[in-house]
Amino acid sequence: MSLQPTSPPQSTLEKPRVAPRAEVSPDDAGRKRARPPAMRGQPYMWLGLFLLGVALFRQFGVSGFGDTDLVNTWLFYCVIVVGFYLVFGVSGQFAFSQAVFAAVGAYTSAWATRVALFGVDSFWMGVVVAVVITAVVAAVFAFLMRRASHFYFAIATLGLSEIVLEVLRKWTDFSGASGDTTSGIRHISVFGYALDNPYRIFWVWFGALALVMLVTIFLARSPVQREAIAMRDQDVVAATLGVAILRSRITMFVLGSAIAGLGGAIFAHSKGFATPDSFAIDLGLGIFVMLILGGLDSRWGPIVGAAFYVFVPQWLQGGVLGIPGVDFTVNVFGQEHRLGDFRDLFFGSLLVIVMIVFPEGLVGIGRRVRSLVLGRAHPAQRTWLSDLFGLTPKKHAAAEGAGVGPTTVTPAVPVEAAAGDGAAGAGSGAPVLEAHDIQVQFGGVRAVDGASLSVLEGEILGLVGPNGSGKTTFLNALTGVVPASGSLRVRGIPVRLGRAGRVRALAVVRTYQTPQTYEHLTCIEDVLLSTADRSLTGITPACLARLPAVRRDRARWDAAARALDRVGLIELAEEPAARLSYGQRRLLELARAINAQPEILLLDEPSAGLDSAETEQLVEHLRRLQGEGVSMLLVDHKLDFITSLCDRVAVLELGRLVAVGPAATVFEDQRVVDAYLGVDEEATTSA
Amino acid sequence: MSNFIAFSASGLAVGAIAALTAVGFLLIYKATGVVNFAQGDLITLGAYIAIWLTQKEGAFGLGALGLVPGYVVTIVIMFLIGMGLERVAYAPLRGRSIHVIVITTLGAALVLRAFIGLWQGTTPQFLDSPVRGEVLKVAGANISYQRVLVIVVSAVVVIATILLFQFTQFGRQLRATAADRDTARLCGVPVNWLSMLAFGLSAALAGLAGILLAPLGSVDLTLGFNFMILGFAAAVLGGFGSIGGVVVGGVAIGLVQYVFGGYVLRDYNAIYPFVLMILVIAVRPQGLFARGALRRL
Numbered sequence: 008m009s010l011q012p013t014s015p016p017q018s019t020l021e022k023p024r025v026a027p028r029a030e031v032s033p034d035d036a037g038r039k040r041a042r043p044p045a046m047r048g049q050p051y052m053w054l055g056l057f058l059l060g061v062a063l064f065r066q067f068g069v070s071g072f073g074d075t076d077l078v079n080t081w082l083f084y085c086v087i088v089v090g091f092y093l094v095f096g097v098s099g100q101f102a103f104s105q106a107v108f109a110a111v112g113a114y115t116s117a118w119a120t121r122v123a124l125f126g127v128d129s130f131w132m133g134v135v136v137a138v139v140i141t142a143v144v145a146a147v148f149a150f151l152m153r154r155a156s157h158f159y160f161a162i163a164t165l166g167l168s169e170i171v172l173e174v175l176r177k178w179t180d181f182s183g184a185s186g187d188t189t190s191g192i193r194h195i196s197v198f199g200y201a202l203d204n205p206y207r208i209f210w211v212w213f214g215a216l217a218l219v220m221l222v223t224i225f226l227a228r229s230p231v232q233r234e235a236i237a238m239r240d241q242d243v244v245a246a247t248l249g250v251a252i253l254r255s256r257i258t259m260f261v262l263g264s265a266i267a268g269l270g271g272a273i274f275a276h277s278k279g280f281a282t283p284d285s286f287a288i289d290l291g292l293g294i295f296v297m298l299i300l301g302g303l304d305s306r307w308g309p310i311v312g313a314a315f316y317v318f319v320p321q322w323l324q325g326g327v328l329g330i331p332g333v334d335f336t337v338n339v340f341g342q343e344h345r346l347g348d349f350r351d352l353f354f355g356s357l358l359v360i361v362m363i364v365f366p367e368g369l370v371g372i373g374r375r376v377r378s379l380v381l382g383r384a385h386p387a388q389r390t391w392l393s394d395l396f397g398l399t400p401k402k403h404a405a406a407e408g409a410g411v412g413p414t415t416v417t418p419a420v421p422v423e424a425a426a427g428d429g430a431a432g433a434g435s436g437a438p439v440l441e442a443h444d445i446q447v448q449f450g451g452v453r454a455v456d457g458a459s460l461s462v463l464e465g466e467i468l469g470l471v472g473p474n475g476s477g478k479t480t481f482l483n484a485l486t487g488v489v490p491a492s493g494s495l496r497v498r499g500i501p502v503r504l505g506r507a508g509r510v511r512a513l514a515v516v517r518t519y520q521t522p523q524t525y526e527h528l529t530c531i532e533d534v535l536l537s538t539a540d541r542s543l544t545g546i547t548p549a550c551l552a553r554l555p556a557v558r559r560d561r562a563r564w565d566a567a568a569r570a571l572d573r574v575g576l577i578e579l580a581e582e583p584a585a586r587l588s589y590g591q592r593r594l595l596e597l598a599r600a601i602n603a604q605p606e607i608l609l610l611d612e613p614s615a616g617l618d619s620a621e622t623e624q625l626v627e628h629l630r631r632l633q634g635e636g637v638s639m640l641l642v643d644h645k646l647d648f649i650t651s652l653c654d655r656v657a658v659l660e661l662g663r664l665v666a667v668g669p670a671a672t673v674f675e676d677q678r679v680v681d682a683y684l685g686v687d688e689e690a691t692t693s694a
Numbered sequence: 695m696s697n698f699i700a701f702s703a704s705g706l707a708v709g710a711i712a713a714l715t716a717v718g719f720l721l722i723y724k725a726t727g728v729v730n731f732a733q734g735d736l737i738t739l740g741a742y743i744a745i746w747l748t749q750k751e752g753a754f755g756l757g758a759l760g761l762v763p764g765y766v767v768t769i770v771i772m773f774l775i776g777m778g779l780e781r782v783a784y785a786p787l788r789g790r791s792i793h794v795i796v797i798t799t800l801g802a803a804l805v806l807r808a809f810i811g812l813w814q815g816t817t818p819q820f821l822d823s824p825v826r827g828e829v830l831k832v833a834g835a836n837i838s839y840q841r842v843l844v845i846v847v848s849a850v851v852v853i854a855t856i857l858l859f860q861f862t863q864f865g866r867q868l869r870a871t872a873a874d875r876d877t878a879r880l881c882g883v884p885v886n887w888l889s890m891l892a893f894g895l896s897a898a899l900a901g902l903a904g905i906l907l908a909p910l911g912s913v914d915l916t917l918g919f920n921f922m923i924l925g926f927a928a929a930v931l932g933g934f935g936s937i938g939g940v941v942v943g944g945v946a947i948g949l950v951q952y953v954f955g956g957y958v959l960r961d962y963n964a965i966y967p968f969v970l971m972i973l974v975i976a977v978r979p980q981g982l983f984a985r986g987a988l989r990r991l
Contacts, residue, residue, distance in 0.1 A: 101793075151976035158729060158796075159975050162926045166968035169923055177961045288919060292804060299797070344812065351811065355804025359783065362794050362801065 042564060043532045044581060045227040054220050057310075058213065065209055075205040081317040082212035083274050088297045088309035089219045090266030095295075096303035097232055098259040099239030101157050103291045104148075104164035105267045107171045110286035111144055112137040112268030113275035114175055114182050120193040120276075121183055130195045134272045141268025142261050149257040168291060175283045182283075190280040195273070208277040215273055219266055222550055223306040229549035229556055230563075233532045235259050237525055244523040246507035247486050248516075248537040249603065258546050296354045299361055302368025311369045320350040436464025439638050440485075440515065440607050445493035445504075447477070447484045447662075454480040455491070456662035460640075462607060467629065467639040469653035469670065471646070473683055477662040478642045479520055482609050486510055486517050497607065514539070516600045517609035520642075522592035526585035530576055530595055533584050534567040537603035570602035571595075574628060590621045597628060608632065608639045614648050626652060646674070658682060696834035701956035702949070703832075707841040708924070709948025710848035711907050712967075715925030716932070716940040717855055718899035723934070724859075724872045725892035728784065731799040734922025735806035736772065736779075736897050740904030741913045742814050744768040745821050761824050769901045776897025777890045784893065785886075807915055816915060821908035844906045851902065856937050868892060927971040933980060946970070 061082075069075050091105045116133035124136060148167055152160050175182050182189050195202040195211055202208050226232045237245035238252040246252045275281045293316060301312020336343045365372060438461035447455040455477040462468050472478050484491035487507040495502045497513040516537065525533050540563060543549075548556040571577045574594040579587065584595060593613065600608055613629075614622045622645075629652060633639065643649050649656060650670040657667040660682035666673045673679055719733045748764035759767060783802045787795050825839035859865040870878040871885050879885045904918060911917075928947050932939030947967040955963025 148972075151972060154979040155975050156979070157793075159930060159979060161796075162923075162930060163972055163975050165923050166927060166971050169920070170965040170968045170972075173962065173965045288916075292800065295797075295800065296804075342812075342815075348812065349808070351804055351808030355801045355806075355808055358801035358804065359798050362797050363787065366794075 084313035086270040090263040094263035098235040101161040102164045106290035107168040108264040108267035109271030112271030115140045116272035117192045137272035142265040145261045145264035149260045230544040249511040302370030305370045441496045447491045466654040469649040469656040470642045472659035476659040514606040516603040516605035520611040522596045524584040531580040537599045539604040570598040574598040699835035701953045703837040705948035705952035707844040709945040712924040712928040713944025714903045716929040718896045721896045732803040734918035735803045736900035737904040737918030740901030741908040772901030773894040773898040776894040780893035818912035818914045823909035
C-alpha cells in the first residue's frame with residue numbers, strides 16, 4: 008500500500024502517451040510515416056551551398072598564392088578529418104593512425120606514378136592505387152585488432168604509426184627519397200591540363216571534399232551510420248540485435264583510413280614532395296584537436312575544426328585572408344615570440360578546455376546560439392562524448408527511474424488468469440530451442456551449472472528462481488553475451504556458444520533486464536536496428552546503389568513503424584530514446600523485438616518496474632505474439648504474472664534446474680518452495 | 695659473440711628504460727585507472743631540466759650544478775611537477791569517464807611539449823653524464839658505461855618500486871585506492887594525497903628515465919614520446935597489470951629491437967617492438983602475462 012502515493016503521478020505522466028494507443032488502426036502507421044532523423048532536413052542542399060560558398064570565396068575573397076595555399080591546406084585537413092569523423096566520431100574508435108594513413112596514401116601514389124604501374128603514370132591511377140593500398144593496410148590492421156579493447160586499439164595505432172613512418176624513412180626503393188625528402192612527385196594533370204599551382208590545385212581539393220562529404224551524407228541516410236552508432240554505444244546489445252558489429256567496426260575504420268589515403272595522395276601530388284615527418288604524430292594529434300574542437304557528432308565538425316586550426320594561428324601570426332591579425336610579440340624566456348608561436352600551447356590547452364567545458368565542440372555551440380536566436384526550445388545537446396564524460400545531466404531518467412524502480416510489491420494481474428491455465432496445453436509442440444548442460448563460470452563461481460532446458464513450439468516457458476540463481480546468466484549464455492560451455496540447438500541447428508549474435512541469425516531475439524535502448528538514436532532508429540532484412544545495409548550499397556538501398560530501407564521503416572505502433576509508441580518515433588520513461592523504454596525494447604520477427608523470444612524480467620496497467624498491456628502484447636506463433640522463454644520474479652502467462656515453468660536454483668512443468672505443479676514442489684523460502688529447519692530435522 | 699654481447703647490452707638498456715617508463719605510467723594507472731599520455735613528454739621535460747640545471751650558466755644564472763646534484767634536483771622538481779599535474783589535469787576531472795581524462799592527458803602532453811619548445815627551442819641538445827665516454831670491455835665487446843648505468847639504476851628502481859608496492863603501508867593504500875577509491879576513503883586512506891603522490895612518483899620516474907636516456911643520444915622534443923610508445927608496448931606485452939610483467943615486457947622489447955634486429959634487417963630494427971606488440975594484441979589481447987582481462991577502458 009505504501010506504493011499508492013508513487014504510482015498516480017507516474018501514471019498521469021505516462022498514460023497519455025502510452026495507454027490510448029490500444030485501438031489504433033493499422034493504417035495509422037502508414038499515414039504518419041516515421042523517418043530516421045537523418046532523412047529529415049536538406050543535407051544535399053546545405054552541402055551544395057557550402058561548396059558554392061567556398062568556390063565564391065576562393066574566386067573573390069582570396070588574393071595571393073599564400074592565402075590560396077592556406078585554403079588548400081584547410082581543405083586537405085577537412086578531407087582527412089572527415090575520414091577521422093567516421094572512425095572516431097561515428098564509430099567511436101580511438102585511433103591515432105589517420106595521419107599515418109595519409110602518409111601511406113601519399114607515398115603509395117608517388118611510387119605508383121614514379122614506376123608507372125600498369126604502364127600508366129597518371130595522377131588518377133596513382134590516387135586509385137593509393138586508396139586501395141591504404142584500405143588494404145587498414146583492413147589487415149583492423150582485422151588483427153578485432154579483439155582489442157579501446158585503449159589497446161589506441162596504443163596499437165600509435166605502434167602502427169611508428170612502424171609505417173620508419174618503413175617510409177628506410178625503404179628508399181619505395182619512397183624514392185634522397186635524404187628525408189621524396190621530391191619530384193608528379194604534378195596533377197587533368198586531361199592534359201596541368202594543375203601545378205595552388206589556384207588550380209584548389210579545384211582538386213574542392214572535388215575531393217565534395218566527394219567525401221557526399222559519402223558522409225550517404226552513410227547517414229542509410230543503415231550504416233545507425234548501426235555504427237549502435238556498435239559504438241553498446242556493441243554487445245547491437246550484436247544480439249543482429250548488427251554485424253565486426254563488419255561495422257572494420258568497414259568504418261577502413262573507409263575513414265582510405266579517405267586519409269586519398270587526402271595524402273592528393274597532398275603529395277599537389278606539393279610535389281613529401282617527408283615522413285609531415286605525417287608524424289603532430290599531425291595525428293592535430294587531427295584529434297580539429298575533430299574534437301569542431302564537434303565530433305556532426306559532419307560539419309571537421310570542417311569548422313579544421314578552419315579554426317588553420318586560420319586562427321595564421322591570424323595570430325599577423326593576418327589571414329586579408330583580415331588584419333593581432334601582430335605583436337611577446338618576450339618569453341628571453342626570446343621574442345609572435346603569438347603564432349604559441350599555437351601548440353594554445354591548441355593543447357584548448358583540447359583540455361573543450362573536453363571539460365563543451366565536449367560538443369564549436370558546432371554544438373553554434374547549435375546553442377541558433378536555438379537561442381530563434382528562441383526555439385532546443386533539445387539538450389548531447390554527444391556520446393558528453394555522456395561518456397558524465398556531463399549530460401541525467402535528471403530526467405533518474406527521476407523517472409526512481410518513481411518506477413522499487414516496485415517490489417507485485418500488483419495483482421487481473422488478466423484472464425484462468426485462460427492462461429487453460430492454454431497450458433498449447434505448448435505441446437516440438438522443441439524449438441534445446442539447451443543442454445549449459446555452464447557458465449565467473450572465476451570460481453559457477454553461475455550456471457549444467458542447466459538443460461527445452462522451449463517447445465508456441466509455448467511460453469517461464470524461468471523463475473531466487474535472486475542470483477543464474478536466470479539472467481542463463482539467457483546471457485544462450486545469446487552469447489558471456490562465454491559458456493554446453494550445447495544449444497535452435498530448431499535442430501547447433502549453435503556455437505560464446506558469440507553474441509549467433510542465435511539472432513536463427514530468429515532468436517532477447518530483451519534485457521534493464522532496458523538496453525540507445526540514447527543517441529531515436530526510437531525508430533533503435534527499432535530499426537533489429538530488422539530481420541539485412542540486405543543492402545553495407546557501405547557499398549549505401550554509396551553506389553543509393554536507389555535500391557533507400558527503397559529497401561524505406562520498407563524497413565514501415566515495418567519498424569508498425570512495430571512501434573503496436574506497442575503504442577508511434578507518436579514518439581522520432582524522439583531520442585533517452586527521453587522515454589522507464590516503462591516506455593521497456594515497450595521500445597519490445598517493439599524492437601517484434602520488429603526482429605522472432606521465432607523465439609527470450610524476455611528478461613519484462614515486467615520489472617512496470618505498474619499494473621503497464622503489466623496488463625505487456626501481457627496482452629505477449630499473448631498476441633504467442634498467437635502469432637512466437638515461442639518464448641520468460642524470466643521473471645512476479646509469480647502471478649508468470650502463472651497467468653506461462654504454459655510451463657522451470658525453476659533455477661544455484662545455477663541448476665530443479666523443476667520443470669505446469670505452473671500449478673511446479674509451485675507445489677517442495678524443492679521449489681525451499682529454493683524460494685529457504686529450507687525449513689524444523690521440517691528438515693524432524694524428517 | 696662480441697656483437698651479440700653488444701647487442702644484448704643495447705637491448706637491455708633500452709628495455710630497462712622502456713620498463714622504467716612503463717612502471718611510471720603503471721603507477722598512475724594502478725592508483726587512478728588513468729593512462730597518462732603525458733608521460734612521454736614528462737620524460738622529455740626531465741631531460742631538458744637536467745640540461746638546464748647542469749649546463750652553461752645553470753638555472754637562473756645561479757651557476758651550473760654538478761651532474762649528480764643536478765640529477766637529484768631534477769628528480770625532485772619532476773616530483774613536484776607531477777603533483778601539480780595531478781591538481782591541474784586530473785583532480786578536476788575525477789569521476790569523469792576514463793576517456794575524458796585520457797584526452798586531457800593528451801592535451802597536457804601537447805602543452806608540455808609546446809612549453810619545452812618555447813623554452814628550449816627545437817635544436818637537439820646534449821646531456822652530460824658522469825660516465826661519458828667510458829667503455830666496459832666484455833669478451834671483446836665495447837659496452838658504454840652509460841648503458842650499464844641505465845641497466846643497474848633501472849633494475850634498482852624497479853625493484854624498489856615493487857617493494858614499495860608490496861610491502862609498505864603506502865603500497866597497500868595505493869592498491870586499496872586502485873581497487874575501490876570510495877571504500878579506501880572510508881577506511882581512512884588519504885586518497886587525494888595518494889593520487890598526488892602517485893602522480894609525483896610517476897613524474898619522478900619519468901625524470902629519471904629522461905636523465906638516463908638523454909646521454910645515449912641527443913635530446914629533442916620527441917625523445918620522450920617515442921619512448922612512451924615503447925613503454926606502452928612493454929606494458930601491453932606484460933598485460934598492463936603487474937610490474938613484473940612489465941619488466942619482462944620491457945626486456946623483451948629491447949632484445950627484439952637490438953638482438954633480433956641486430957641480425958635481421960637491421961635497418962628496420964626500430965619497428966620490431968611495435969610489430970611484436972601488434973602481434974601480441976592480435977593473438978592474445980589480454981597480454982602475454984596477464985592473469986585477468988584488462989578492464990575495458
